[in-house]
Each structure stands twice: as structure tokens, then as C-alpha cells.
Amino acid sequence: MNMTSTQSLRAQTCPESIxxxxxxxxxTCSRWEDITKRAAAWLLLQGQPGDIVALTAQNRWETLALFCGAVRAGFTFMPLDPRMTHAERAERLQLAKPALFIGEDDLSxxxxxxxxxxxSSYCxxxxxxxxxxGFTSGSSGTPKQFARNQFSWLKSFEAGLADFPLTGQETAVIAGPIHxxxxxxxMAFALFSGQPIVLMDKFLPQSxxxxxxxxxxxxxxAVxxxxxxIDQQGGLASAGxxxxxxxxxxxxxxxQWMNSYPKAPLYEFYGASELSFVSYMTPNDYKKRPASSGKPSTGVKIDIRSNGKSLPAHQIGTVFVKSPMLFSGYVKQGLCQLDLGExxxxxxGDAGYLDEEGYLYIVGREQFMIIxxxxxxxxxxxxxxxxxxxxVELAAxxxxxxxxxxxRIVCFYKGKASTTALRAFAKQALSVQKMPRRWIQVNELPLTSSGKIARKEVQKKAKEALQ
Structure with a gap:
């Protein structure tokens, strides 16, 4: 089955739907099917199935059309962050060696x-x-190219439909960067399940x-x-x-979000680019185990291990996952390599534990662990x-x-609290070994595009300030 198959079916059954x-x-569904076929045909004129098409991925219909066209034509779609420096982009392109690269100015x-x-009718x-x-950062900071096959996302679509109350009638509002x-x-799930997509060119809270x-x-x-x-700008009045x-x-x-916006409850998943869904949370789970990452997603098994042995409940170890949604591997010399055990x-490399009811708790990433x-x-x-x-608004x-x-542990934080007040607060909650030795108040903290702390940049700031 091709991921665009359901999209083709809707073009026949409800052609005028948005x-x-x-x-x-x-x-409309019929017009999108046509543009997808044209994108596939254009790609086939540039190369052949199996080729990589890399592009600077802006939130525009052309990017989504190229994604659907690549899926249909059997190409590998590689979206790159528009905010990358020239050197960062060049490093990734050198690693991936795409057959085609589409720059930001070329998209229109x-x-x-x-x-x-x-x-083209080819599928x-x-x-x-x-x-x-795409790319993840390895423990050394060098980009690592990963790859996924269609089957892994088709299985994740099944898990999403099983675990979350989605009907296909919702409108998918996409405001985050599609790289x-x-x-x-x-967006891929929306196209598969029949949800209309509202694609916003950037995240502007009021819009x-x-x-x-x-x-x-x-x-x-959302992240x-x-x-x-959104909360700071007045929040939501609608349901979703x-x-x-x-x-x-x-x-x-x-x-607080659930209390403020009961018509827009949170559903959450823990996962990774390599893993897809691992565990998920529903509003009922927030009531039962608010600090957890939920229970295993449909089709997923979780095992906590240390030195190759499974650990009992509440003991921290490395989180291992068995799942039909795993990626195909890291790409090395043009081949996918996936280091699966027997x-x-x-x-x-995430560290965590399971409780007696099977809820997963993520403690941290082993590559960021401090000794x-x-x-x-x-x-x-x-x-x-x-x-x-x-x-305190944010801490790193x-x-x-x-x-x-x-x-030596160093804390950067953003907010109005004084370092004296924060240190006193920390003493009440942290053991001596976990107490930061230095506290630095800043106006902003470096974040990744997904809103996570850019840890290598934070560490660089610490070394510049304190060594």
C-alpha cells in the first residue's frame, strides 16, 4: 500500500471536499490528487525511484506537494531547516548526496x-x-542521517487511530515548521485519514x-x-x-491547560525520530499519572534494562522498545544500518522506568547525563x-x-526570580549531588526548532562564562 492511496480514493468519492x-x-481533493500526480511526474523526469530529493522546507503547498509526489513516485523526501547556516546545510548535503536539491528561492x-x-498515474x-x-545529532554533535520506510508510518497511523479519539472529520491545523x-x-496523517489541512506559513500566536x-x-x-x-495571548474558545x-x-x-481549556484537552505522545510512537497520554492518564509519559502505544512493548538485564518496576535503566514503527536505520555509505538485538x-539511549501499572517515566537522555x-x-x-x-520561566x-x-553542574535560567530565591527553592527539592554549583540568569535561552533546549549551545555558553 502506498501512503497516498487513501488520498486517491477520496479524490474519486468526494472530489469537491477541501x-x-x-x-x-x-x-479540493480532486485538485490535490492532480497536483500530487504532477509532482510525482516532475520528480520522475529529474531522477528515478530511490533517489533523495532534499529541499529547504518552507510551510508552503509546494513543499507538501513535493512530499506527496515523492511518496507516490518512490523517492526519499528530505526536508531541511530553512534557518540552517550555509555550512550546516552543506554538511548534511555532503552526507546524504541527494540527486536533487531545491533551495528556498527555487520553491516557487x-x-x-x-x-x-x-x-503521472505511476504509484x-x-x-x-x-x-x-532526516538528521538527528549524535552524541558527538555530528549529524546522523536516519531513514524511514512507508510501512513504519502506516503502522503509526494505525496506532494513532487506535490510541487517540480521531475520526478524520477534524481539521488539522499545522503551524509548526514542516521540516x-x-x-x-x-500533515501525512491528515492526508491519510481524510482530515482537511490548514497549513500556516509560520507560527504567529494570534493568527x-x-x-x-x-x-x-x-x-x-504543538510543542x-x-x-x-497561545495561553499568553488569551487562549482558545473553540473545541478540538x-x-x-x-x-x-x-x-x-x-x-493548568486542561483546567483553562476543557474543550481543547491534551493528548500527548513520547517518541523519537527513530522510534515514532512509544507511549501516549490521555486526559484520564493526566489525572492518574500526571508525571508519567503514559502507557505503551498500540503494538509497542517497553523494557527497562541495565547491563542487558530487565529491571523491575521503579528501577531506572535504559528504555528499550520493540515496535513495528521503528525507523529503517542510520544511513552509512548509502545503506541503512539498524542495530537490533536478537x-x-x-x-x-533514553533513561527511565516503569511503574507497577506499566506507565513509563522518562528521566533523561543518557547522552546528556552528567557524572x-x-x-x-x-x-x-x-x-x-x-x-x-x-x-522561573525556563531552566537549562x-x-x-x-x-x-x-x-560541575551549572544552571542557566530565564525569569524574574533572584538567584538567591532559586537556590533556596532548589535546596528544598534537590539532593546535594544534584544541586547546581553556579546559577546564571539570562534574558533568553537557546532553543531548537522544536522548542527543546539546545544543549550544546548552553554548554558552550557555560564554558565561555566560567572557564
Missing amino acids: CVHTKNEVF QIGGLIQKTAP HPDSEAIFYS HSLFLYG VIEALNTTESFVFY PTMLEA LVFLSGAGWTAERKQ DEFYTV TGGVNVYPEEIERILVKCPG ITSIPDPWLGE
Whole structure:
């Protein structure tokens, strides 16, 4: 099955229904099917199935058309962040060696060429074909190219329909950058399930609020920073589902959102580019286990291990996952390599534990772990506590080398709280080993495009300020 098959079916059964709505364009199902066929035909004129098409991915219909065209034609779609520097983009292109690269200034012209290309009925039949590739940062900071086949996302669509109350009648409002897998996934799922898409060119809180409040029933894909901005701008009045992922939001803030916007409840998933869905949360789970990451998604098994052995409930270890939604592997010398054990479990190095009811708790990422005085400390664990301090908006924990401790913990934070007040608050909640030794108040903290703390930049700031 090709991921665009259901889209083709709707073009026949409900051709005049709205499929994609952008700032300047409205595509019915029949028109979108036509533009997808033209995009596939244009790509086939440039190369052949299996080739990589890389592009600077702006939130425009042309980007989405190229994605659908690539899926249909059997190409691998590789979206790149428009905010990358020339050097960052060049490094990734050198690693991936795409057959075709479409720059930011080329997208409009390519859209015109697609519309002039005769449509092709070719539809790549192999669901095991690689359709999507991107980059994650390895522990060394060097980009690692990953790849996914269509089957893995088709299985994640099944899990999404099983775990979340989605009917296909909602309107998917996409305001986050579609080079990010969360928002690209949101659009792909909408096209698969029949949800009309409202594609916004950028995240502007007031514009997003207006779009959501004028939509009868929505599904909104978000990271915590987006929800904070919406809340500060007055919030929502309409009904829908908020699909939350990305950087961790405190249990208190999630509950505050649920109390403030009962018609727009949170549904959340924990996952990774390599794993897709791992566990999920519903409003009932927030009531039962608000600090957890939920229970395993449909089709997923979770095992907590240390030194190759499974651990009992409440013991922290490495999170291993067995799932039909795993990626195809990291790309090395043009080949996908996936280091699966004999039991087919895989880990991205997150640390966590399961409780007696099977709820998963993520403590932190092993690659960010700090070893200070012989004790393993996870930055995320400290950050979740510090942001509860009145007057603290955001906290980032990092470390610098220390001749006695090995690593010395440093805290950067944004907010009105004084360092004295924050230190006193931390003393009440943190063990001595986890206490930051230095506190630095800043106006802004470096974040990634998905709203997560840019940890390598934070560590660089610490070394510049303190060494």
C-alpha cells in the first residue's frame, strides 16, 4: 500500500471536499490528487525511484506537494531547516548526496513547473521503500542521517487511530515548521485519514488562535512553547484536540491547560525520530499519572534494562522498545544500518522506568547525563523541578569540567526570580549531588526548532562564562 492511496480514493468519492488550505490557495481533493500526480511526474523526469530529493522546507503547498509526489513516485523526501547556516546545510548535503536539491528561492519556480507537467498515474507499490530521511545529532554533535520506510508510518497511523479519539472529520491545523517530523507527520496523517489541512506559513500566536477559534473541530499539533504563547495571548474558545509532543512540559502546566481549556484537552505522545510512537497520554492518564509519559502505544512493548538485564518496576535503566514503527536505520555509505538485538528491541539511549501499572517515566537522555562526584545526574530531572519555582520561566542545566567532581553542574535560567530565591527553592527539592554549583540568569535561552533546549549551545555558553 502506498501512503497516498487513501488520498486517491477520496479524490474519486468526494472530489469537491477541501483537502489543503494555505494562505493563498485552496485545494479540493480532486485538485490535490492532480497536483500530487504532477509532482510525482516532475520528480520522475529529474531522477528515478530511490533517489533523495532534499529541499529547504518552507510551510508552503509546494513543499507538501513535493512530499506527496515523492511518496507516490518512490523517492526519499528530505526536508531541511530553512534557518540552517550555509555550512550546516552543506554538511548534511555532503552526507546524504541527494540527486536533487531545491533551495528556498527555487520553491516557487518548482511549483510552477509542477503545474505545467503532465500528471503521472505511476504509484510506487513497495511499502518497504524508504520515503523519508532526516538528521538527528549524535552524541558527538555530528549529524546522523536516519531513514524511514512507508510501512513504519502506516503502522503509526494505525496506532494513532487506535490510541487517540480521531475520526478524520477534524481539521488539522499545522503551524509548526514542516521540516520537523512532528508537523510533517501531522500533515501525512491528515492526508491519510481524510482530515482537511490548514497549513500556516509560520507560527504567529494570534493568527493561530484565530484559525483554531474559527474551526468547528480541530486537531492542533504543538510543542510546549507554542501552547505557552497561545495561553499568553488569551487562549482558545473553540473545541478540538491538542496533540502535544517535543520538549517536556511540567505536569502542573499541563493540568493548568486542561483546567483553562476543557474543550481543547491534551493528548500527548513520547517518541523519537527513530522510534515514532512509544507511549501516549490521555486526559484520564493526566489525572492518574500526571508525571508519567503514559502507557505503551498500540503494538509497542517497553523494557527497562541495565547491563542487558530487565529491571523491575521503579528501577531506572535504559528504555528499550520493540515496535513495528521503528525507523529503517542510520544511513552509512548509502545503506541503512539498524542495530537490533536478537529480540528486536531497540534504544535511543533514553533513561527511565516503569511503574507497577506499566506507565513509563522518562528521566533523561543518557547522552546528556552528567557524572558529578561519581553520581549520574540527568539535566531534565533538575529542570523539571526548577521551573516550579515562582518567577522561573525556563531552566537549562549543563556542566563544565571540574578537577575534583569530574563535572560541575551549572544552571542557566530565564525569569524574574533572584538567584538567591532559586537556590533556596532548589535546596528544598534537590539532593546535594544534584544541586547546581553556579546559577546564571539570562534574558533568553537557546532553543531548537522544536522548542527543546539546545544543549550544546548552553554548554558552550557555560564554558565561555566560567572557564
